[in-house]
Amino acid sequence: MDSIYNVIIITSGLCLGSFFNVLIWRIPRGESIAWPPSHCTGCGFKLKAYHNIPVLSFLFLRGKCCSCNAPISFVYPVIEIFTALGLIIIWKLSGFTFAHPWYQNIIPGLQIISLILLIPISVIDIRHYIIPDRFTLPFLALALALSFVPGHLSPAQSFLGALCGGGSLFLLGVIGTYVLKKGDAMGMGDVKLMAYLGALWGAQTALIGIAFGAFFGSVAGGVMILTKKFDNNEHRIPFGPFLAAGTVLSVFAGEALLQAYLRLIGL
Numbered sequence: 268m269d270s271i272y273n274v275i276i277i278t279s280g281l282c283l284g285s286f287f288n289v290l291i292w293r294i295p296r297g298e299s300i301a302w303p304p305s306h307c308t309g310c311g312f313k314l315k316a317y318h319n320i321p322v323l324s325f326l327f328l329r330g331k332c333c334s335c336n337a338p339i340s341f342v343y344p345v346i347e348i349f350t351a352l353g354l355i356i357i358w359k360l361s362g363f364t365f366a367h368p369w370y371q372n373i374i375p376g377l378q379i380i381s382l383i384l385l386i387p388i389s390v391i392d393i394r395h396y397i398i399p400d401r402f403t404l405p406f407l408a409l410a411l412a413l414s415f416v417p418g419h420l421s422p423a424q425s426f427l428g429a430l431c432g433g434g435s436l437f438l439l440g441v442i443g444t445y446v447l448k449k450g451d452a453m454g455m456g457d458v459k460l461m462a463y464l465g466a467l468w469g470a471q472t473a474l475i476g477i478a479f480g481a482f483f484g485s486v487a488g489g490v491m492i493l494t495k496k497f498d499n500n501e502h503r504i505p506f507g508p509f510l511a512a513g514t515v516l517s518v519f520a521g522e523a524l525l526q527a528y529l530r531l532i533g534l
Contacts, residue, residue, distance in 0.1 A: 276358050280351030280383075281321035287350055287387040288343050294402075295395045309337035321347040342390075350386055357382050360519050374419045381406065381467055382518065385511035388460065392507030398456030403463045410466035425466045432465025432473030433458045457506050464514055472514070475521040479513030480506065 292308070293300050305314040312334035318324050325344045332339060363375050388402050407429065414425035440453025465473030488504050516524075 273355065276355050277351045280354035281347050283354065283383065284347030284350030284386075285319065285321045285343075287390075288346055290387045291346070291390050291394075294399050295391055295397060307332045307334060307337060310335035321351075346386065346390065350383065353386060354379075354383055357515075371418070374413055374416065377406075377409065377413065378467060378518075381464060382515055385515065389505075389508035389511045392456070392505040396454070396503055396505055398454070398460050398507050400456075400459065403456070403459040407459065407463040407466055410463060414466070420467075420469055424469060428465035428468065428470045428473055429462040430465070431470035432477070433462025435474065435477060436461050454506070457510060460507065461510060461514075468514075468518060471525075472517045472521055475525060476510065476514035476517035479516050479521075480510040481513075483512055484509040 289300055289305070292298075303313075305319055306312060307314065309332060312332060318328070318333065320327075322344045325339060325341075328339065330339050330341065331337065357379055361375065361379055363372070363379060384402060384406075388398055392398055411422070411425055411429065414420050414422045420428065436453055436458045440458070443453060461473055461477060464476065484504060484506055487509065491504070
């Protein structure tokens with residue numbers, strides 16, 4: 268039975284990754300995710316169903332449009348594969364099981380969705396330096412509403428998580444803007460993202476995730492400066508992908524790492 272579930276989850280992950288490619292392309296451009304149907308972004312050729320098979324269609328078409336021969340970015344199959352791998356790993360680590368009644372799986376299911384959605388969020392932030400509200404605000408409202416369902420975070424804990432996740436980033440942004448004296452040091456998309464994740468996962472997970480995200484971002488920024496690939500006047504570093512990585516690490520290893528740190532400093 269486990270092997271059947273694994274096949275279903277991986278297949279679902281590949282299909283979900285294909286859908287993420289649609290979100291990544293269309294949402295930043297303000298396009299509908301439902302219409303028009305899938306098409307070549309070069310010549311507009313309407314793709315057939317067999318052109319949309321995750322990974323396999325890319326290989327069959329040899330990475331080119333069947334109509335105009337325009338190259339298809341390798342990013343498409345990479346996102347599909349990465350989503351499938353991410354979904355199966357998150358599924359295993361989360362301990363999600365269909366043995367529970369469906370209503371007990373609503374919040375765990377939403378938690379899995381919240382983590383896998385970090386893939387398109389990160390790619391969009393890397394490409395466009397934005398985190399669209401439709402990825403955060405509806406789920407923030409849903410997370411707060413579901414806090415009234417017994418068995419998970421209480422409404423007070425969920426609200427505190429949103430406040431700590433979003434509020435701490437907002438405060439860091441205000442301080443950073445004052446210190447750097449140029450532009451906004453923190454995008455509101457990052458603030459809304461961590462408010463949503465905090466409302467769903469709790470204050471501790473959100474704060475540890477931000478700490479890890481800041482660490483990862485600092486390391487990446489330092490490497491870019493040393494390799495002269497970063498000019499403070501011309502380039503920006505999207506914070507969303509680092510917050511995503513930090514949150515995932517916080518969800519699955521944050522408590523253990525926090526306890527290890529406290530022991531290290533003698534607390």
